[in-house]
Amino acid sequence: MLRIILFGAPGAGKGTISGILEKKYNYKKISTGDLIRDEVRSNSIIGEKVRSVIDKGELVSDDIIIEIVKKRITSEYISEGYIMDGFPRTIIQAKELSKMVADREVAIYLKVEDEKVIINRLLSRVICNNCGAIFNAKNKPPKKEGICDICGGILEKRTDDNEGAIRERLRVYREITEPIINYYEDKGVLNRVDASISVREVLKKIGEILN
Numbered sequence: 001m002l003r004i005i006l007f008g009a010p011g012a013g014k015g016t017i018s019g020i021l022e023k024k025y026n027y028k029k030i031s032t033g034d035l036i037r038d039e040v041r042s043n044s045i046i047g048e049k050v051r052s053v054i055d056k057g058e059l060v061s062d063d064i065i066i067e068i069v070k071k072r073i074t075s076e077y078i079s080e081g082y083i084m085d086g087f088p089r090t091i092i093q094a095k096e097l098s099k100m101v102a103d104r105e106v107a108i109y110l111k112v113e114d115e116k117v118i119i120n121r122l123l124s125r126v127i128c129n130n131c132g133a134i135f136n137a138k139n140k141p142p143k144k145e146g147i148c149d150i151c152g153g154i155l156e157k158r159t160d161d162n163e164g165a166i167r168e169r170l171r172v173y174r175e176i177t178e179p180i181i182n183y184y185e186d187k188g189v190l191n192r193v194d195a196s197i198s199v200r201e202v203l204k205k206i207g208e209i210l211n
């Protein structure tokens, strides 16, 4: 069973790429961002606790997020492999993840140097409130404005896709998350991919890495 870890700044394309890989390879996608937003949407106890944290662009505490991930990574749920999207984001999370089931591990760092590219992507992004599909008013518009191509759900802006929260997410990313890339480099499993180019090109590069 393979574990793929996708790294990258907010807006680097982790969600889009992991969604495509999930379908293409029959791997399970585990997006902690999606899981935590589900908690918020369902007004669960966890959801109530983390709502304002997410809206400010800060990290949810390690124990909450690790608990959520542990529930997902079970051999019953995962067959061929799984893709981590948005986890780990701290060294504590990285160490926890290394204890979870996997026979082989590949870390892929989706690299986008230019913050302007990131901010523009995030500001024009909309997400399906039903299936989580990602569209972009500029780069990848839906066929019908405001409606998901895949399931007909309603497309919404994420509450943390505003300039203030984006700046904070980028700061947290640079300060806390980016340094753990070294951890995977030292493990000898890190691959860097330029993610400022088209989704098609990025997928091609990832295909080569996985083969």
Ligand code: ADP
Binding pocket: 009, 010, 011, 014, 032, 033, 034, 036, 053, 054, 057, 058, 059, 060, 061, 062, 065, 085, 086, 087, 088, 089, 090, 093, 160, 169
């Ligand atoms: P981004 O577009 O910033 O990569 P995600 O959808 O991955 O966003 O995550 C959205 C928010 O959910 C984060 O800003 C953070 O508050 C919370 N979150 C998601 N994954 C984690 C994690 N592994 N550790 C802590 N907080 C997380």
Ligand code: ZN
Binding pocket: 128, 129, 130, 131, 132, 133, 148, 149, 150, 151, 152, 153
């Ligand atoms: Zn949808």
